[in-house]
Amino acid sequence: xxxxxxxxxxxxxxxxxxxxxxxxxxxxxxxxxxxxxxxxxxxxxxxxxxxxxxxxxxxxxxxxxxxxxxxxxxxxxxxxxxxxxxxxxxxxxxxxxxxxxxxxxxxxxxxxxxxxxxxxxxxxxxxxxxxxxxxxxxxxxxxxxxxx
Numbered sequence: 403x404x405x406x407x408x409x410x411x412x413x414x415x416x417x418x419x420x421x422x423x424x425x426x427x428x429x430x431x432x433x434x435x436x437x438x439x440x441x442x443x444x445x446x447x448x449x450x451x452x453x454x455x456x457x458x459x460x461x462x463x464x465x466x467x468x469x470x471x472x473x474x475x476x477x478x479x480x481x482x483x484x485x486x487x488x489x490x491x492x493x494x495x496x497x498x499x500x501x502x503x504x505x506x507x508x509x510x511x512x513x514x515x516x517x518x519x520x521x522x523x524x525x526x527x528x529x530x531x532x533x534x535x536x537x538x539x540x541x542x543x544x545x546x547x548x549x550x
Contacts, residue, residue: 417447418503418525418547418549419549421442421444421449421501421503421525422503422505422525422527422549424440424442424449424452424503425440425441425442425452425503425504425505425527426440426505426527427440428440428441428442428452428453428454428482429454429482429505430454431454431456432454432455432456432479432482433454433455433456433457433463433464433465433466433479434455434456434457434463434464434465434469434476434478434479435464435465436464436469436476437455437506438454438455438505439454439455439481439482439483439504439505439506440452440453440454440482440504440505441453441454441482441483441485441486441502441503441504441505442486442502442503443486443487443490443497443500443501443502443503443521444500444501444502444503445497445499445500445501450490450495450496450497450500451486451487451489451490451493451495451497452486452489453481453482453483453484453485453486453487453488453489454482454485455479455480455481455482455485456479456480456485457478457479457480458480461478463478464476464478464479481508481509481511481512482504482505483502483504483508483512483515483516484511484512484515486502487515487516487519497519497520497521498519498520498521499520499521499522500520500521500522501521501522501523501524501525502516502521502523502524502525503525503526503549504524504525504526504527505526505527505528506526506527506528506529506530507524507526507528507529507530507532507535507536507546507548508524508526508530508532508535509530509531509532509535510532510534510535513532513534513535513538513539516544517538517539517542517544521544522543522544522545523544523545523546523547524539524544524545524546524547525547525548525549526546526547526548526549527548527549527550529548
C-alpha cells in the first residue's frame with residue numbers, strides 16, 4: 403500500500419548512487435585509518451560481491467598494530483577492489499561483464515585486476531592518484547564514471 407499524507411514527495415535515488423552509497427557503507431569496515439575504501443561489484447542491479455581495504459586474513463590490522471609504509475603508502479592492506487574480486491572468486495561468483503562501484507578511483511595495480519576480471523564499467527567517488535588507469539581504460543573500452 404502507498405503512503406498518504408501532505409509531506410514532501412520522496413526522491414528515489416538512481417541505481418549508480420544507490421550502489422555508491424552501499425560502497426560507502428562497505429568502506430566503514432576498512433581497517434586502515436589512512437584511507438577507508440569500499441567496493442561493490444554489481445551485474446543486472448544485483449550485488450555480486452563487496453570488499454574493503456584490510457589486512458591479509460589472519461594478520462593484524464593497521465588500526466591495531468600500525469602501518470607498513472613504503473614510499474609514503476601503507477602496504478599492509480589488501481585494497482577494496484582486490485578484496486571484492488577475491489571474495490567473488492572464493493564464493494564461485496562470476497563477475498565477467500559486471501560493474502564495480504568504488505569510493506575512490508582504482509590504483510594501477512587494482513585497475514589491472516579489474517580489467518582482467520572482465521569488469522566493464524568502473525564507478526568511483528573520488529579521484530585517487532592514478533592517471534594511468536584512465537588512459538588504459540579508454541584503450542580497453544572500460545568506462546570510468548565519477549559519481550559525486
